[in-house]
Amino acid sequence: MAMEDFFEVLKRIREEMRRIVEDVEKEFMEIFPLESREGIVEPLTYSYETPSEIIITLDLPLVKRKEDISVRVEDGNLIVEAELCERYSFGLENPFFKACTAKKYRKVFNLPEDVDISEIRAKFKSGVLEIRIPKKHRGIRIKVE
Amino acid sequence: MGVNKPVVEITVLPEVKHGFRIRGEKPVVVVGLPDTGLVGTIAVTYLTEKSGMEEIGFIDSPQLPPVLPFHKNIPRFPIRIMNKGRFVAIFSEIAIPVDLMTPLAKTLISFMKEIDADTSVLLGGIAVPNRIDLEKPSVYGLGITEDDRKFLEAKGVKLLDEGFLAGAYAQIVKECIKETQRGIILLGESYANYPDPGAAAAVLETFSKIFDFKIDVKPLIDQAEELRLKLRELMKRTIETLRSAQKRYERALPPLYR
Numbered sequence: 001m002a003m004e005d006f007f008e009v010l011k012r013i014r015e016e017m018r019r020i021v022e023d024v025e026k027e028f029m030e031i032f033p034l035e036s037r038e039g040i041v042e043p044l045t046y047s048y049e050t051p052s053e054i055i056i057t058l059d060l061p062l063v064k065r066k067e068d069i070s071v072r073v074e075d076g077n078l079i080v081e082a083e084l085c086e087r088y089s090f091g092l093e094n095p096f097f098k099a100c101t102a103k104k105y106r107k108v109f110n111l112p113e114d115v116d117i118s119e120i121r122a123k124f125k126s127g128v129l130e131i132r133i134p135k136k137h138r139g140i141r142i143k144v145e
Numbered sequence: 146m147g148v149n150k151p152v153v154e155i156t157v158l159p160e161v162k163h164g165f166r167i168r169g170e171k172p173v174v175v176v177g178l179p180d181t182g183l184v185g186t187i188a189v190t191y192l193t194e195k196s197g198m199e200e201i202g203f204i205d206s207p208q209l210p211p212v213l214p215f216h217k218n219i220p221r222f223p224i225r226i227m228n229k230g231r232f233v234a235i236f237s238e239i240a241i242p243v244d245l246m247t248p249l250a251k252t253l254i255s256f257m258k259e260i261d262a263d264t265s266v267l268l269g270g271i272a273v274p275n276r277i278d279l280e281k282p283s284v285y286g287l288g289i290t291e292d293d294r295k296f297l298e299a300k301g302v303k304l305l306d307e308g309f310l311a312g313a314y315a316q317i318v319k320e321c322i323k324e325t326q327r328g329i330i331l332l333g334e335s336y337a338n339y340p341d342p343g344a345a346a347a348v349l350e351t352f353s354k355i356f357d358f359k360i361d362v363k364p365l366i367d368q369a370e371e372l373r374l375k376l377r378e379l380m381k382r383t384i385e386t387l388r389s390a391q392k393r394y395e396r397a398l399p400p401l402y403r
Contacts, residue, residue: 061373
């Protein structure tokens with residue numbers, strides 16, 4: 001085996017190992033969300049794109065006021081935090097849920113580069129937060145004849 | 146290294162164990178499976194609890210994930226059959242794997258035939274992009290037979306005209322058509338990816354109206370936000386299965402040339 005082939009194989013093995021470790025970590029984090037001990041819950045989210053913007057919605061049940069929601073951009077990330085109207089205990093006789101009392105939602109989204117962060121808008125209604133992120137228009141308009 | 150052998154897939158139909166006995170009128174079978182906005186599951190579990198239905202059986206399959214819920218210290222099957230009077234309710238507390246949708250549909254229809262069901266009622270949600278702006282979601286109906294469509298119209302239910310149905314309910318409807326089993330589908334306007342107790346309440350109100358089944362949905366609306374928080378994990382797992390069940394078809398239009 002040529003030296004280049006050997007390093008290519010080694011690179012592939014390293015890449016495969018990294019993927020396996022990431023999968024295991026992901027699976028583990030889903031089963032044992034570390035944040036839950038701090039009362040921080042990851043909300044359900046849904047996002048989609050139109051030609052002009054990215055729209056993200058977050059389900060925030062038990063958040064009552066828009067003043068309890070913080071949406072900010074830091075280091076290319078969109079960070080959403082929201083306080084529940086009261087600490088919510090799942091009220092179940094189960095050691096896992098007894099150890100989890102929800103008090104806050106937190107979700108971090110990695111923003112793509114081609115968005116205009118100065119024009120991000122958010123609307124909160126019926127416990128659902130909708131964030132609209134406009135895309136920067138880099139293209140040029142071509143006349144159709 | 147051995148030669149790869151072709152895989153022979155054997156479909157094993159889920160088993161049903163139940164103690165239903167026909168008394169008087171033919172039964173109406175109400176089904177609520179995890180789907181869009183978990184509307185069916187929320188509606189049917191609420192219906193069974195509030196109307197005091199009794200557990201009379203279960204449906205099980207080796208294709209279900211190895212998961213067992215327990216309530217008040219009692220282990221339960223994830224897909225259960227409940228009954229009160231002429232109403233039989235079937236619901237699942239876990240997402241239905243895509244590979245199980247067809248066998249489960251076949252089993253459900255064979256169960257309906259066995260108990261000589263008058264009709265089946267599938268409760269669910271239909272995703273709408275403007276759900277956030279809707280105070281009270283509308284409910285739409287789909288009738289399997291001509292009589293079912295007439296029945297829905299007579300009861301004042303708006304009919305779904307064109308579109309696609311995808312997921313477990315699509316398979317159940319196919320089996321109903323094949324086996325000439327009557328049935329209706331009631332779909333409430335819902336969030337696609339968030340549990341939607343408001344849509345479940347709207348669907349239950351329509352069900353209550355057309356079958357004269359008294360059920361107060363106010364407590365369901367009152368605890369809607371708590372339910373949305375509690376049902377996050379089931380919603381996540383349901384979204385995963387719906388993705389592979391071609392659920393996006395429901396947002397497509399069928400080819401029309403008129």
